[in-house]
Amino acid sequence: xxxxxxxxxxxxxxxxxxxxxxxxxxxxxxxxxxxxxxxxxxxxxxxxxxxxxxxxxxxxxxxxxxxxxxxxxxxxxxxxxxxxxxxxxxxxxxxxxxxxxxxxxxxxxxxxxxxxxxxxxxxxxxxxxxxxxxxxxxxxxxxxxxxxxxxxxxxxxxxxxxxxxxxxxxxxxxxxxxxxxxxxxxxxxxxxxxxxxxxxxxxxxxxxxxxxxxxxxxxxxxxxxxxxxxxxxxxxxxxxxxxxxxxxxxxxxxxxxxxxxxxxxxxxxxxxxxxxxxxxxxxxxxxx
Numbered sequence: 625x626x627x628x629x630x631x632x633x634x635x636x637x638x639x640x641x642x643x644x645x646x647x648x649x650x651x652x653x654x655x656x657x658x659x660x661x662x663x664x665x666x667x668x669x670x671x672x673x674x675x676x677x678x679x680x681x682x683x684x685x686x687x688x689x690x691x692x693x694x695x696x697x698x699x700x701x702x703x704x705x706x707x708x709x710x711x712x713x714x715x716x717x718x719x720x721x722x723x724x725x726x727x728x729x730x731x732x733x734x735x736x737x738x739x740x741x742x743x744x745x746x747x748x749x750x751x752x753x754x755x756x757x758x759x760x761x762x763x764x765x766x767x768x769x770x771x772x773x774x775x776x777x778x779x780x781x782x783x784x785x786x787x788x789x790x791x792x793x794x795x796x797x798x799x800x801x802x803x804x805x806x807x808x809x810x811x812x813x814x815x816x817x818x819x820x821x822x823x824x825x826x827x828x829x830x831x832x833x834x835x836x837x838x839x840x841x842x843x844x845x846x847x848x849x850x851x852x853x854x855x856x857x858x859x860x861x862x863x864x865x866x867x868x869x870x871x872x873x874x875x876x877x878x879x880x881x882x883x884x885x886x887x888x889x890x891x892x893x894x895x896x897x898x899x900x901x902x903x904x905x906x907x908x909x910x911x912x
Contacts, residue, residue, distance in 0.1 A: 787849070798837075814866050815865070826866075867906045
């Protein structure tokens with residue numbers, strides 16, 4: 625390739641030189657201006673500083689603080705039967721829940737009355753107002769045995785025998801709705817009757833708090849227990865009981881055949897499968 629191919633005329637070289645000089649000048653102008661005319665620091669008054677701090681705090685608070693979440697009641701309920709744990713489930717703090725119980729010392733009888741409890745947030749009230757029902761005033765004091773000032777004493781609530789109570793009678797107990805009434809009856813039929821109040825805890829969702837809530841309004845008559853005759857029952861009949869597994873039922877029938885019948889319930893302890901704990905649990909439901 626000849627050098628003639630890269631020949632630049634004098635005019636072209638002059639134009640390129642001017643172009644390069646202009647580029648250098650443009651790149652250095654900002655630096656020259658800063659050196660000649662330095663920026664003065666921005667002055668902020670004390671008032672403006674306080675405003676900026678408040679704005680920054682509000683912004684941080686709005687983005688960092690999560691909105692309080694409240695829940696709707698799982699079913700229809702009487703506010704008079706709600707415990708601290710129930711109110712906390714809806715989203716109240718423990719302190720708020722305890723305050724609600726204090727306000728309800730002499731009973732709630734309407735949503736208007738409940739709405740006046742200032743510790744219940746408006747959001748919670750809107751979620752629960754369509755799920756509430758209330759007893760009449762006389763019924764409430766009969767069930768709680770509370771007598772307000774200037775009120776005449778009323779008879780104590782009649783205890784309900786859960787071994788023979790109908791669904792309607794169970795529903796008359798404060799804190800027992802259709803769900804628990806139905807399941808109490810189902811469990812009673814499976815067992816043949818209740819021996820202890822604590823057996824209600826074997827029912828799904830029946831908590832110690834619920835038992836504490838109703839235990840003063842129920843009673844148990846052990847004479848209403850249906851018993852299984854271990855000298856006559858088949859393996860199938862025995863294993864249908866919630867406390868007797870198939871292997872224990874089979875063991876009982878085999879022992880009966882070997883002994884030609886049981887003379888005492890204590891004979892069951894000869895089975896390696898029946899521990900003293902299991903024996904005490906099933907004994908009330910067995911007979912000869």
